[in-house]
Amino acid sequence: MSIPRRMIPLLLAAAGAAAGCQSKPAAETTSPAHSVYVDTRTGQVVRAEHSVTLPAVNPGTGQRTLMPGLYCAECRKWYPAPPLEVRQRTPNAGQCPRHGTALTADGPLPGE
Ligand SMILES: [Zn+2]
Numbered sequence: 001m002s003i004p005r006r007m008i009p010l011l012l013a014a015a016g017a018a019a020g021c022q023s024k025p026a027a028e029t030t031s032p033a034h035s036v037y038v039d040t041r042t043g044q045v046v047r048a049e050h051s052v053t054l055p056a057v058n059p060g061t062g063q064r065t066l067m068p069g070l071y072c073a074e075c076r077k078w079y080p081a082p083p084l085e086v087r088q089r090t091p092n093a094g095q096c097p098r099h100g101t102a103l104t105a106d107g108p109l110p111g112e
Contacts, residue, residue, distance in 0.1 A: 036109060037066035038080035045069060045078045045110045054083070071107025072096040078110075079103060 034047045039058055048059055048066055056066040067080035075098060087093040094103055 036069035036071075036078060036105075036107070038069045038078050039065045040067055040080050041065045047109060068105070069107070070094065070103035070105060072099060072101060072103055073107070074099045074101060076108075078107060 035050045037046050037048050037056055037058075038044070039046060039061075040055065041063070042065075044058075044060075046058060046060065046066065048056055051057065051066075053064075054067060055064045056068075057064055058066050067083075069078040070081050071078050075096060079096070081087075082090065082093045092100070095101060096103055
């Protein structure tokens with residue numbers, strides 16, 4: 001055994017973290033299983049099962065056109081979240097295009 005004994009808990013923690021990336025997060029039970037998405041093709045706001053892969057599948061059409069919704073309280077409108085690479089390039093990608101205010105993931109859910 002070449003690994004020092006004190007390293008073993010660290011290795012186990014690292015393995016657990018790596019496994020956690022692939023399976024559903026442990027917090028799944030406390031967070032809603034459904035998220036708000038905006039269809040980038042139609043602008044329709046829908047609730048769909050939380051998806052790790054984006055764009056997510058629109059349950060109405062079966063097409064991968066859904067991006068996570070970001071809400072502007074002033075517009076009272078959901079905007080589709082920009083893709084990760086756009087967010088990394090564009091500092092204000094998470095802001096309302098009209099108000100310049102920060103968009104949030106919280107807002108009134110459609111159909112409720
Ligand atoms: Zn706005």
